Amino acid sequence: MTIHTARRMQGMPASAVREILKVAERPDVLSFAGGLPAPELFPARELGQAFEAVLRKSPGAALQYGITEGFLPLRAWVADRLRARGIAATPESVVVVSGSQQGIDLTARVLLDPGATVLVENPSYLAALQAFTAYEVDVVALPGDSDGLRTDLLEDAIREHQPALIYVVPEFQNPRGATLASHRRHELAAVALRHGVPVLEDDPYGALRFRGTPSTPVAALAGDLTFHLGTFSKTLAPGLRLGWVHGPRPVMRTLTIAKQACDLHTATLTQHAVVELLRSFDYDAHLEVIRAEYRLRCEAMLRTLEHTMPPGTRWSTPDGGLFLWLELPPGLRDDEVFHAAIEHSVAVVPGNGFFVGPPQHGFLRLNFSNQSVENIELGMARLGRTLHELLARSSADAMGIQ
Ligand SMILES: Cc1ncc(COP(=O)(O)O)c(C=O)c1O
Incomplete structure (x- = not known):
């Protein structure tokens, strides 16, 4: 059968x-x-101490169900970090997710009807393509080069395909390692705002810059239309499965409902332990x-x-x-x-x-x-x-x- x-x-x-x-x-x-x-x-030893500390100090809260949006002190920490990069984040605009991969999936779930079009860079992060495909959308790819996505082609592509979303990895993109040049970030933001197309800015690698000067996130340039994803996977450990989505408040409410249907919330114990770690540990x-x-x-x-x-x-x-x-x-x-x-x-x-x-x-x-x-x-x-x-x-x- x-x-x-x-x-x-x-x-x-x-x-x-x-x-x-x-x-x-x-x-x-x-x-x-x-x-x-x-x-x-x-930071295995420090994480061990943090898990041990929350289980000792507040086992009830750390092991209980939590709210879907995520542990408030963690969202406050994320919002502070994002604001330091020019992104107008507040704890209320941030939802904690189980890795940025879940952020891609939830954003797609909330924004994409079947048959919608997503614009991506070619080549692109494979698991994002997988997530988009699950929502029965068309993925249209624009070429990239050593300066990232060819934003000069964006406006024509938007006119032709009327995309519901543009997906970009501006920092050290997977797989090419390319960084979206500053003038292209401005062009991307301007075109997206002109046409009202939301941008999903996936930024798992931004904290791993070892050369050159930090770039302005697209979310700082096209704020009202940008969903910005971050993660502890590359800075603490991917096994934590801890990331975040920041985005426009009304849609974040819908995203929270989507997450509820998906997994109720991200592991409370992990969120509490990471907050504990960040209190005592020099993350920078x-x-x-x-x-x-x-x-x-x-x-x-x-x-x-x-x-x-x-x-x-x-x-x-x-x-x-x-x-x-x-x-x-x-x-x-x-x-x-x-x-x-x-x-x-x-x-x-x-x-x-x-x-x-x-x-x-x-x-x-x-x-x-x-x-x-x-x-x-x-x-x-x-x-x-x-x-x-x-x-x-x-x-x-x-x-x-x-
Ligand atoms: C571009 C990109 N986005 C998202 C992810 C997923 O990261 P996370 O572990 O936060 O789900 C990865 C992982 O390699 C990635 O390369």
């Missing part, structure tokens, strides 16, 4: 990255595939440590790529975040590189899975946060050898044909 699954699930792509992570688990494989933060930087000093370490790792990757990659290979130079984006030399495909790299005990993500529309096989996503400098040097040397061998093989094949 076959069980019918809903139409909304039928167009949803499986995450290519999660499939790849299974292969990358082989103990001999050095993985640059996952988007994983460095576990040695998780902790961010400095993470940034310094990721800078070292990113620089090690850039330096090693310089020495190991064949001519014709190009890559991005991110100012923060977890990823860089590598463009393969002409003639090589991401999927063949992936399989050959596994033979050399190194895992990368083929770029194709991040694209909307026609396949594009010339790219790889490389994560630099989850391996030591030593392993990055070793892994990139293995990847370089893989590319050299594939190129030598394809030129030998070509000569054989002649």
